[in-house]
Amino acid sequence: MTALVSATVEAAALRHNLAVVRRLAPNSRVMAVIKANAYGHGLVAVARALDGADAFAVARLEEGVSLRQAGISAPIVLLEGVFDAEQLEAAARFGFELVVHIPEQIEFLRHAPGGATFRIWLKLDSGMNRLGLKGPQFAAAAAALASLACVRQPIRLFTHLACADEPRLAATTEQLERFGAATRGMTGERSVANSAGLLGFPGAQADWVRPGLLLYGVSPLPGSTGSDHGLRPAMTLRSRIIAVKDVAIGEQVGYGGRWTAQRATRLAIAAVGYGDGYPRSLGSGAPVLVNGVRAALAGRVSMDMIGIDVTDLDAPARGDAVILWGEGLPVEEIARRSGTIPYELLCGISQRVAVELR
Ligand SMILES: Cc1ncc(COP(=O)(O)O)c(C=O)c1O
Structure with a gap:
């Protein structure tokens, strides 16, 4: 039984995008960021497809554990580090590399399980004011980490x-x-650039780049799409038409009657809605592809359905394919129209959507 709504993920596109990243940053190693279920693409499947990456980065311990349990043996970096002794013990057991961004994490390391050693990435807060230590605290943390037997030297930055x-x-x-000033004189490998940094700031590439979005074939830069950078969208969100009907001039469509037929209209109802992660903020006029041809939403997005004006299309029928984003319809365009960023749409695919890597 084929699912009504599916997100197909092309392994070949993921690998192609990794190759593009390598061309953009030929002197850097690649830490592929696959947190949040690989931005909705499927954590383990993406790690397997991207087995050419030099390391993986996740946000949470549980994500790393899922990767190890699936047999992924590549280095895994926990981008937020660990938050108690129990997590540190698990990190040792699963061989995770740890970010240190608060002094307490150094205290955990002082009491690390005997014999365990850790690769540490010390994080500087260079101005984002989210995670990381600022100048003097950063230097003190580097000195403290240099003296710990359980920390592999030199620490990374x-x-x-x-x-x-x-x-x-x-x-x-x-x-x-x-970052240059705070790390001057330190010998450890360095990492700065996310996807946007990688594209816009070649000087930020350093020893390791940390792309997420680029690997999924999507541009982080406003006004461009992945294909402008030679990337291929990895995910295509698909649905199907489940009903076709005629709507007379003056009739309204959907909740709130927000769309009124200005002509005799052929309307297709497709099985996808905000219950699948398709944004309700997309109003009438937003594009979808029906059998590969652009058509426009008519009326509000419901939980499980959308209406599409298919009057100008060639005999659309029940069962026909509808693409919400991906191949031929950039998720960047859908994000812009719905007032959000592609990251949120990709991560927001809901659990009932079948994500299939092929
Ligand atoms: C610390 C860190 N590095 C790299 C990335 C990857 O970012 P992007 O997907 O923009 O490449 C993220 C994602 O948010 C991150 O938090």
């Missing part, structure tokens, strides 16, 4: 860019300067 998707702002240059 990293920071995260807040505004790399807006290259005209001075913020990124300032962050890079602060």
